[in-house]
């Protein structure tokens with residue numbers, strides 16, 4: 001809901017007594033309704049698993065100058081592929097038709113002067129011919145012709161054929177009496193990639209390409225290699241879950257992931273070794289990047305601690321880095337027994353490990369460390385986990401604390417706000433969970449019986465919260 005409100009798709013108001021929040025679709029939000037004349041099916045198109053599979057080949061394609069990621073993923077060009085896959089082809093055509101309805105409607109209404117002196121116009125690469133039909137209907141003095149591959153021309157509907165002429169051919173060979181060319185630029189429509197990763201991997205200057213500092217993080221041999229994020233977020237199983245987001249609003253008991261795969265993400269990971277490996281790689285690479293900054297720039301949070309338990313610590317990457325930076329501190333990784341079994345020997349030799357369930361019991365220590373844990377769970381579950389944490393630590397006067405690394409949602413002026421919202425929607429799709437504002441965190445802390453907290457906004461889009469009993 002937060003994403004929809006912040007994207008201005010839904011507005012929030014209060015009822016007359018001011019007690020109840022009311023939600024309304026904004027004019028842009030109405031564009032998502034199926035029966036809206038300008039309904040936009042782009043969301044469905046961009047979450048097709050076949051497209052996301054192609055995304056996984058992006059880094060490899062840099063090593064093979066003649067290959068396009070889509071070709072590497074599917075063994076044929078995008079155009080050949082959609083000609084063989086009806087559902088994808090239909091998704092593509094639907095997207096182009098809706099795009100034409102929206103943009104051409106604005107073009108013919110607001111920019112009618114560009115058609116004023118024309119007697120004829122050829123629309124090249126037309127798809128369904130929607131754009132040409134709208135132009136022909138609005139400017140009957142312009143003779144409109146649609147031009148596309150013969151197999152596409154065959155599919156143009158009858159109501160378009162009556163107002164426009166059609167010619168089949170190859171635009172690389174010949175374009176009939178070209179007066180104005182419409183190319184809708186599908187493949188350049190990639191604006192969401194930048195904000196997701198907030199990196200611009202390649203800069204270009206005088207035809208020379210070089211990796212920027214952030215771009216280097218994508219290299220496999222870089223110590224903070226973020227390649228696993230790319231593989232994880234472009235995995236088709238996740239994107240299929242994204243397609244069920246709208247449907248899940250009507251079924252309050254299922255997360256989008258459960259609707260797509262008939263089981264929870266946790267069960268799915270336990271059955272799919274490859275995806276599970278990608279997830280563990282993702283968390284380990286994230287820990288390497290973030291924990292390096294934490295132990296160097298925020299070492300004061302570990303001051304005076306003799307022991308620390310990393311709850312939900314995965315394969316122990318974070319605990320190992322903390323132990324290496326503060327060897328006087330006894331670090332223990334606590335996670336489900338089957339995860340503890342995956343801790344590598346090099347980590348085992350310097351950190352302790354215990355298998356168990358954080359909802360039942362957390363081993364006692366001076367501090368409990370929770371990195372990327374609470375955003376996976378509902379408010380009720382977070383309160384249960386936090387109560388177990390409180391039972392495990394000494395009073396505030398004796399140095400007891402919980403250290404949380406998670407997102408504290410900012411506002412739209414923050415540089416990383418879009419990225420924070422991306423994670424918020426990801427948590428909603430995968431786990432039915434969410435990111436939280438400071439106010440929401442405060443409510444949880446109070447309910448779990450904690451007295452005070454401090455927030456350090458020191459880690460880009462994430463924060464460190466020190467929580468005191």
Ligand SMILES: C[S@@+](CC[C@H](N)C(=O)[O-])C[C@H]1O[C@@H](n2cnc3c(N)ncnc32)[C@H](O)[C@@H]1O
Nearest residue numbers: 283287312313314335336339356357358371372
């Ligand atoms: C998102 S991962 C975070 C891993 C690690 N903290 C990091 O940031 O790299 C969540 C972790 O919580 C663990 N977990 C889930 N349910 C748990 C439970 N009931 N008790 C203990 N750990 C649990 C998972 O096994 C997983 O390792």
